Amino acid sequence: MNSLGIDKPAKDTRVVVAMSGGVDSSVVAGLMAREGYDVIGITLQLYDHGEAIHRKGACCAGQDIHDARRVAASLDIPHYVFDYESKFRESVIDDFADSYVRGETPIPCVKCNQTVKFQDLLEASRELNADVLVTGHYIQSRQSNGQYSLYRPLDHGRDQSYFLFATTQEQLDYLRFPLGGMTKDEVRDIARDMGLVVAEKSDSQDICFVPNGNYAQIIQKLRPEAIDPGEIVHLDGRVLGEHKGIIHFTIGQRRGLGISAGEPLYVVKLEPETKRVIVGPYEALATRSVKLKQVNWLGGMSLDEIEEMGPINIEAKVRSTRPPQPARLSVKNGEVEVELVGGEHGVSPGQACVFYADDSEDTQVLGGGWIAQAVSAAA
Incomplete structure:
Protein backbone atom coordinates (compact mmCIF):
# COMPACT_ATOMS: atom_id res chain seq x y z
CA MET A 1 0.00 0.00 0.00
CA GLY A 213 -13.89 42.92 -5.63
CA ASN A 214 -16.59 44.79 -7.59
CA TYR A 215 -19.34 42.16 -7.63
CA ALA A 216 -22.01 44.58 -8.82
CA GLN A 217 -20.07 45.45 -11.98
CA ILE A 218 -19.94 41.79 -13.02
CA ILE A 219 -23.60 41.16 -12.23
CA GLN A 220 -24.75 44.34 -13.98
CA LYS A 221 -22.97 43.22 -17.13
CA LEU A 222 -24.51 39.74 -17.04
CA ARG A 223 -27.95 40.62 -15.67
CA PRO A 224 -28.81 44.27 -16.51
CA GLU A 225 -32.21 43.94 -14.82
CA ALA A 226 -30.41 43.56 -11.49
CA ILE A 227 -29.86 47.33 -11.26
CA ASP A 228 -33.56 48.21 -11.39
CA PRO A 229 -34.22 50.81 -8.67
CA GLY A 230 -36.52 50.25 -5.71
CA GLU A 231 -37.42 51.40 -2.22
CA ILE A 232 -35.50 51.10 1.03
CA VAL A 233 -38.15 50.29 3.64
CA HIS A 234 -37.99 50.04 7.42
CA LEU A 235 -39.48 46.97 9.08
CA ASP A 236 -42.23 49.22 10.46
CA GLY A 237 -43.29 50.13 6.90
CA ARG A 238 -41.69 53.54 6.55
CA VAL A 239 -40.11 54.28 3.18
CA LEU A 240 -36.66 55.70 3.97
CA GLY A 241 -35.24 56.16 0.50
CA GLU A 242 -34.47 54.58 -2.85
CA HIS A 243 -31.69 52.33 -4.11
CA LYS A 244 -30.12 51.54 -7.50
CA GLY A 245 -30.43 47.76 -7.44
CA ILE A 246 -30.61 45.09 -4.72
CA ILE A 247 -27.31 43.66 -5.95
CA HIS A 248 -25.59 46.47 -4.06
CA PHE A 249 -26.83 45.07 -0.72
CA THR A 250 -26.28 42.00 1.42
CA ILE A 251 -27.96 40.76 4.59
CA GLY A 252 -26.34 42.33 7.64
CA GLN A 253 -24.93 45.33 5.75
CA ARG A 254 -24.83 48.59 7.70
CA ARG A 255 -22.60 50.94 5.76
CA GLY A 256 -23.42 52.47 2.40
CA LEU A 257 -27.21 52.24 2.71
CA GLY A 258 -27.66 55.77 1.39
CA ILE A 259 -30.24 56.76 4.00
CA SER A 260 -30.33 58.91 7.11
CA ALA A 261 -31.91 57.62 10.30
CA GLY A 262 -31.77 58.31 13.99
CA GLU A 263 -30.58 54.78 14.77
CA PRO A 264 -28.12 52.27 13.30
CA LEU A 265 -29.93 50.26 10.63
CA TYR A 266 -28.98 47.03 8.90
CA VAL A 267 -30.22 45.18 5.82
CA VAL A 268 -32.44 42.43 7.22
CA LYS A 269 -34.16 41.23 4.04
CA LEU A 270 -34.01 41.58 0.26
CA GLU A 271 -37.18 41.26 -1.81
CA PRO A 272 -36.26 40.73 -5.48
CA GLU A 273 -39.94 40.46 -6.49
CA THR A 274 -40.81 43.93 -5.14
CA LYS A 275 -37.23 45.26 -5.54
CA ARG A 276 -37.37 46.39 -1.90
CA VAL A 277 -34.48 46.48 0.57
CA ILE A 278 -35.81 45.96 4.10
CA VAL A 279 -33.82 47.49 6.95
CA GLY A 280 -34.12 47.34 10.71
CA PRO A 281 -32.21 47.26 14.02
CA TYR A 282 -29.43 44.78 14.74
CA GLU A 283 -31.79 42.63 16.81
CA ALA A 284 -33.83 41.92 13.67
CA LEU A 285 -30.85 40.02 12.22
CA ALA A 286 -31.03 37.34 14.94
CA THR A 287 -31.45 33.84 13.51
CA ARG A 288 -32.34 30.73 15.50
CA SER A 289 -32.36 28.12 12.73
CA VAL A 290 -31.76 27.62 9.02
CA LYS A 291 -33.65 25.54 6.49
CA LEU A 292 -31.42 23.90 3.91
CA LYS A 293 -31.58 22.67 0.34
CA GLN A 294 -29.29 20.42 -1.75
CA VAL A 295 -27.84 18.80 1.36
CA ASN A 296 -24.74 16.63 0.97
CA TRP A 297 -24.52 14.17 3.88
CA LEU A 298 -21.28 12.32 4.66
CA GLY A 299 -22.19 11.00 8.13
CA GLY A 300 -22.46 7.38 9.23
CA MET A 301 -26.23 7.07 9.41
CA SER A 302 -28.49 8.28 6.60
CA LEU A 303 -30.77 11.33 6.69
CA ASP A 304 -33.74 8.94 6.54
CA GLU A 305 -32.52 7.28 9.73
CA ILE A 306 -32.12 10.67 11.40
CA GLU A 307 -35.71 11.52 10.43
CA GLU A 308 -36.89 8.33 12.11
CA MET A 309 -34.84 8.71 15.31
CA GLY A 310 -35.22 12.45 15.77
CA PRO A 311 -32.79 15.41 15.95
CA ILE A 312 -29.07 14.82 16.50
CA ASN A 313 -26.44 17.04 18.08
CA ILE A 314 -23.77 18.37 15.72
CA GLU A 315 -21.50 21.39 15.33
CA ALA A 316 -22.27 23.79 12.48
CA LYS A 317 -20.73 26.73 10.65
CA VAL A 318 -22.76 29.31 8.74
CA ARG A 319 -19.67 31.42 8.02
CA SER A 320 -16.26 30.32 6.82
CA THR A 321 -14.50 32.60 9.31
CA ARG A 322 -16.27 31.27 12.41
CA PRO A 323 -15.44 28.09 14.36
CA PRO A 324 -18.11 25.37 14.49
CA GLN A 325 -20.90 26.09 16.98
CA PRO A 326 -23.29 23.73 18.85
CA ALA A 327 -26.37 22.89 16.76
CA ARG A 328 -29.12 20.32 16.33
CA LEU A 329 -29.94 18.78 12.96
CA SER A 330 -33.43 17.49 12.22
CA VAL A 331 -35.13 16.04 9.17
CA LYS A 332 -38.85 16.29 8.46
CA ASN A 333 -40.45 15.07 5.25
CA GLY A 334 -37.00 14.91 3.73
CA GLU A 335 -36.22 18.56 4.51
CA VAL A 336 -33.21 19.38 6.70
CA GLU A 337 -33.26 22.12 9.32
CA VAL A 338 -30.44 23.11 11.67
CA GLU A 339 -31.13 24.80 14.99
CA LEU A 340 -28.27 27.10 15.99
CA VAL A 341 -28.13 26.64 19.75
CA GLY A 342 -26.33 29.91 20.43
CA GLY A 343 -28.09 31.79 17.64
CA GLU A 344 -26.47 33.82 14.89
CA HIS A 345 -26.89 37.22 13.24
CA GLY A 346 -27.06 38.25 9.60
CA VAL A 347 -27.46 34.81 8.02
CA SER A 348 -28.37 35.03 4.33
CA PRO A 349 -29.92 32.59 1.86
CA GLY A 350 -27.29 31.40 -0.60
CA GLN A 351 -24.67 30.86 2.07
CA ALA A 352 -23.71 27.42 3.36
CA CYS A 353 -24.30 25.60 6.61
CA VAL A 354 -21.58 23.00 7.15
CA PHE A 355 -21.87 20.10 9.60
CA TYR A 356 -19.21 18.70 11.95
CA ALA A 357 -19.31 15.74 14.32
CA ASP A 358 -18.03 17.68 17.35
CA ASP A 359 -15.78 20.55 18.38
CA SER A 360 -12.58 18.55 18.88
CA GLU A 361 -9.30 19.53 17.23
CA ASP A 362 -9.55 16.59 14.83
CA THR A 363 -13.23 16.53 13.94
CA GLN A 364 -15.06 14.82 11.11
CA VAL A 365 -16.86 16.86 8.45
CA LEU A 366 -20.39 15.49 8.03
CA GLY A 367 -21.34 17.49 4.94
CA GLY A 368 -23.60 20.51 4.67
CA GLY A 369 -26.20 22.27 2.61
CA TRP A 370 -27.19 25.58 1.03
CA ILE A 371 -29.26 27.92 3.17
CA ALA A 372 -32.70 28.31 1.64
CA GLN A 373 -34.19 30.25 4.55
CA ALA A 374 -32.90 31.85 7.74
CA VAL A 375 -35.59 31.61 10.42
CA SER A 376 -35.78 34.74 12.54
CA ALA A 377 -35.31 34.35 16.29
CA ALA A 378 -38.54 36.31 16.68
CA ALA A 379 -40.52 33.78 14.61
Missing part, protein backbone atom coordinates in the same frame (compact mmCIF):
# COMPACT_ATOMS: atom_id res chain seq x y z
CA ASN A 2 1.55 3.30 -1.05
CA SER A 3 1.19 6.66 0.73
CA LEU A 4 -2.00 7.46 -1.20
CA GLY A 5 -3.72 4.26 -0.11
CA ILE A 6 -3.38 2.56 -3.50
CA ASP A 7 -2.30 -1.09 -3.48
CA LYS A 8 0.55 -0.84 -5.97
CA PRO A 9 3.99 0.78 -6.22
CA ALA A 10 4.17 4.56 -6.49
CA LYS A 11 5.80 4.37 -9.91
CA ASP A 12 2.78 2.46 -11.23
CA THR A 13 0.26 4.86 -9.66
CA ARG A 14 -0.87 7.69 -11.93
CA VAL A 15 -1.63 10.91 -10.07
CA VAL A 16 -3.26 14.02 -11.52
CA VAL A 17 -2.41 17.15 -9.53
CA ALA A 18 -4.66 20.19 -9.86
CA MET A 19 -2.07 22.96 -10.18
CA SER A 20 -3.35 26.50 -9.65
CA GLY A 21 0.08 28.10 -9.88
CA GLY A 22 0.17 28.80 -6.14
CA VAL A 23 2.54 27.48 -3.51
CA ASP A 24 0.15 24.87 -2.06
CA SER A 25 -0.62 22.92 -5.23
CA SER A 26 2.98 23.32 -6.40
CA VAL A 27 4.24 21.67 -3.21
CA VAL A 28 1.73 18.87 -3.65
CA ALA A 29 3.05 18.25 -7.17
CA GLY A 30 6.59 18.30 -5.80
CA LEU A 31 5.78 15.82 -3.04
CA MET A 32 4.13 13.43 -5.47
CA ALA A 33 7.08 13.63 -7.87
CA ARG A 34 9.58 13.16 -5.03
CA GLU A 35 7.79 9.99 -3.91
CA GLY A 36 8.08 8.58 -7.41
CA TYR A 37 4.47 8.69 -8.56
CA ASP A 38 3.51 8.97 -12.23
CA VAL A 39 2.47 12.64 -11.96
CA ILE A 40 0.51 14.75 -14.43
CA GLY A 41 -0.09 18.42 -13.64
CA ILE A 42 -3.27 20.09 -14.88
CA THR A 43 -4.14 23.78 -14.70
CA LEU A 44 -7.59 25.08 -15.53
CA GLN A 45 -8.11 28.19 -17.63
CA LEU A 46 -11.37 29.40 -16.15
CA TYR A 47 -11.88 32.85 -17.65
CA ASP A 48 -10.24 35.43 -19.91
CA HIS A 49 -6.90 35.42 -18.14
CA GLY A 50 -5.50 38.03 -20.49
CA GLU A 51 -7.65 40.63 -18.74
CA ALA A 52 -6.39 39.65 -15.31
CA ILE A 53 -2.83 38.61 -15.95
CA HIS A 54 -1.32 41.39 -13.86
CA ARG A 55 -3.94 41.48 -11.11
CA LYS A 56 -2.66 40.35 -7.73
CA GLY A 57 -4.72 38.30 -5.31
CA ALA A 58 -6.64 36.26 -7.87
CA CYS A 59 -6.34 32.57 -8.71
CA CYS A 60 -6.23 30.96 -12.14
CA ALA A 61 -5.11 34.14 -13.94
CA GLY A 62 -2.56 34.18 -16.75
CA GLN A 63 0.41 34.62 -14.42
CA ASP A 64 -0.77 31.64 -12.39
CA ILE A 65 -0.88 29.43 -15.49
CA HIS A 66 2.64 30.57 -16.34
CA ASP A 67 3.82 29.79 -12.80
CA ALA A 68 2.25 26.33 -12.90
CA ARG A 69 4.08 25.61 -16.16
CA ARG A 70 7.40 26.71 -14.66
CA VAL A 71 6.90 24.56 -11.57
CA ALA A 72 5.97 21.51 -13.66
CA ALA A 73 9.07 22.03 -15.82
CA SER A 74 11.32 22.25 -12.76
CA LEU A 75 9.80 19.01 -11.43
CA ASP A 76 10.12 17.35 -14.85
CA ILE A 77 6.46 16.34 -14.98
CA PRO A 78 4.03 16.74 -17.90
CA HIS A 79 1.69 19.73 -17.60
CA TYR A 80 -1.51 20.54 -19.45
CA VAL A 81 -3.83 23.55 -19.49
CA PHE A 82 -7.51 22.69 -19.91
CA ASP A 83 -9.82 25.36 -21.30
CA TYR A 84 -12.86 25.26 -18.99
CA GLU A 85 -14.04 28.81 -19.63
CA SER A 86 -17.48 27.82 -20.94
CA LYS A 87 -18.01 25.29 -18.15
CA PHE A 88 -16.89 27.79 -15.54
CA ARG A 89 -19.17 30.50 -16.86
CA GLU A 90 -22.20 28.24 -16.93
CA SER A 91 -21.63 26.48 -13.61
CA VAL A 92 -20.10 29.27 -11.53
CA ILE A 93 -20.31 32.79 -12.98
CA ASP A 94 -23.91 32.58 -14.26
CA ASP A 95 -25.00 30.89 -11.02
CA PHE A 96 -23.23 33.65 -9.05
CA ALA A 97 -25.12 36.38 -10.95
CA ASP A 98 -28.48 34.61 -10.73
CA SER A 99 -28.04 34.07 -7.00
CA TYR A 100 -27.47 37.79 -6.39
CA VAL A 101 -30.51 38.64 -8.51
CA ARG A 102 -32.56 36.33 -6.23
CA GLY A 103 -31.41 38.36 -3.23
CA GLU A 104 -28.97 35.70 -2.03
CA THR A 105 -25.31 35.87 -1.02
CA PRO A 106 -23.55 33.19 -3.10
CA ILE A 107 -20.25 31.41 -2.45
CA PRO A 108 -18.77 30.81 -5.92
CA CYS A 109 -15.69 28.97 -4.60
CA VAL A 110 -17.95 26.17 -3.32
CA LYS A 111 -19.73 25.97 -6.68
CA CYS A 112 -16.37 25.81 -8.45
CA ASN A 113 -15.24 22.89 -6.27
CA GLN A 114 -18.65 21.24 -6.59
CA THR A 115 -18.79 21.41 -10.38
CA VAL A 116 -15.75 22.34 -12.43
CA LYS A 117 -13.00 20.98 -10.17
CA PHE A 118 -14.51 17.91 -8.52
CA GLN A 119 -16.82 16.97 -11.36
CA ASP A 120 -15.36 17.98 -14.71
CA LEU A 121 -11.68 17.84 -13.74
CA LEU A 122 -12.24 14.61 -11.85
CA GLU A 123 -13.82 13.05 -14.93
CA ALA A 124 -10.91 14.26 -17.06
CA SER A 125 -8.53 12.64 -14.57
CA ARG A 126 -10.32 9.33 -14.96
CA GLU A 127 -10.05 9.64 -18.74
CA LEU A 128 -6.28 10.00 -18.28
CA ASN A 129 -6.39 6.68 -16.37
CA ALA A 130 -5.31 8.39 -13.17
CA ASP A 131 -5.74 6.47 -9.93
CA VAL A 132 -6.36 9.65 -7.90
CA LEU A 133 -6.84 13.40 -8.22
CA VAL A 134 -4.68 15.30 -5.73
CA THR A 135 -5.21 18.93 -4.66
CA GLY A 136 -3.57 21.48 -2.37
CA HIS A 137 -6.62 22.04 -0.14
CA TYR A 138 -6.10 22.19 3.61
CA ILE A 139 -8.33 19.33 4.71
CA GLN A 140 -7.79 15.72 5.69
CA SER A 141 -9.32 12.47 4.46
CA ARG A 142 -8.94 9.01 5.94
CA GLN A 143 -10.05 5.58 4.87
CA SER A 144 -12.23 3.41 7.08
CA ASN A 145 -14.36 0.41 6.16
CA GLY A 146 -13.52 0.79 2.48
CA GLN A 147 -14.40 4.47 2.07
CA TYR A 148 -12.92 7.85 2.90
CA SER A 149 -14.16 10.36 5.46
CA LEU A 150 -13.40 14.07 5.61
CA TYR A 151 -11.74 15.79 8.60
CA ARG A 152 -10.67 19.31 9.49
CA PRO A 153 -6.96 20.00 8.82
CA LEU A 154 -4.19 20.31 11.36
CA ASP A 155 -3.87 24.04 10.61
CA HIS A 156 -7.28 25.43 11.58
CA GLY A 157 -6.22 28.84 10.34
CA ARG A 158 -6.18 27.39 6.82
CA ASP A 159 -9.27 25.17 7.22
CA GLN A 160 -11.06 24.84 3.85
CA SER A 161 -13.74 22.38 4.96
CA TYR A 162 -16.44 25.06 4.64
CA PHE A 163 -15.72 25.27 0.90
CA LEU A 164 -15.61 21.50 0.42
CA PHE A 165 -18.84 20.43 2.13
CA ALA A 166 -20.44 19.48 -1.19
CA THR A 167 -17.80 16.85 -1.98
CA THR A 168 -19.70 13.60 -2.57
CA GLN A 169 -18.66 10.22 -1.24
CA GLU A 170 -17.76 9.04 -4.75
CA GLN A 171 -15.55 12.08 -5.29
CA LEU A 172 -14.01 11.79 -1.83
CA ASP A 173 -12.91 8.22 -2.48
CA TYR A 174 -10.99 9.43 -5.57
CA LEU A 175 -9.48 12.60 -4.05
CA ARG A 176 -6.37 13.01 -1.89
CA PHE A 177 -5.30 16.03 0.21
CA PRO A 178 -1.61 15.71 1.20
CA LEU A 179 -1.46 19.10 2.97
CA GLY A 180 -4.16 18.33 5.55
CA GLY A 181 -1.61 17.35 8.18
CA MET A 182 0.71 20.34 7.59
CA THR A 183 0.81 24.00 8.53
CA LYS A 184 1.20 26.75 5.97
CA ASP A 185 4.66 27.55 7.31
CA GLU A 186 5.73 23.94 6.80
CA VAL A 187 4.42 24.03 3.23
CA ARG A 188 6.40 27.16 2.43
CA ASP A 189 9.52 25.60 3.95
CA ILE A 190 9.08 22.59 1.67
CA ALA A 191 8.65 24.90 -1.33
CA ARG A 192 11.92 26.66 -0.45
CA ASP A 193 13.68 23.35 0.06
CA MET A 194 12.49 22.20 -3.39
CA GLY A 195 13.59 25.48 -4.94
CA LEU A 196 10.13 26.20 -6.36
CA VAL A 197 9.77 29.59 -8.05
CA VAL A 198 6.48 30.18 -6.22
CA ALA A 199 7.87 29.61 -2.72
CA GLU A 200 7.30 33.24 -1.68
CA LYS A 201 4.21 33.84 -3.79
CA SER A 202 1.34 35.43 -1.87
CA ASP A 203 -1.94 33.57 -1.43
CA SER A 204 -4.95 34.38 -3.59
CA GLN A 205 -7.57 36.47 -1.80
CA ASP A 206 -10.20 37.64 -4.27
CA ILE A 207 -12.81 35.69 -6.19
CA CYS A 208 -10.89 35.04 -9.39
CA PHE A 209 -13.44 36.45 -11.86
CA VAL A 210 -14.34 39.60 -9.86
CA PRO A 211 -11.87 42.41 -10.65
CA ASN A 212 -11.10 44.58 -7.61
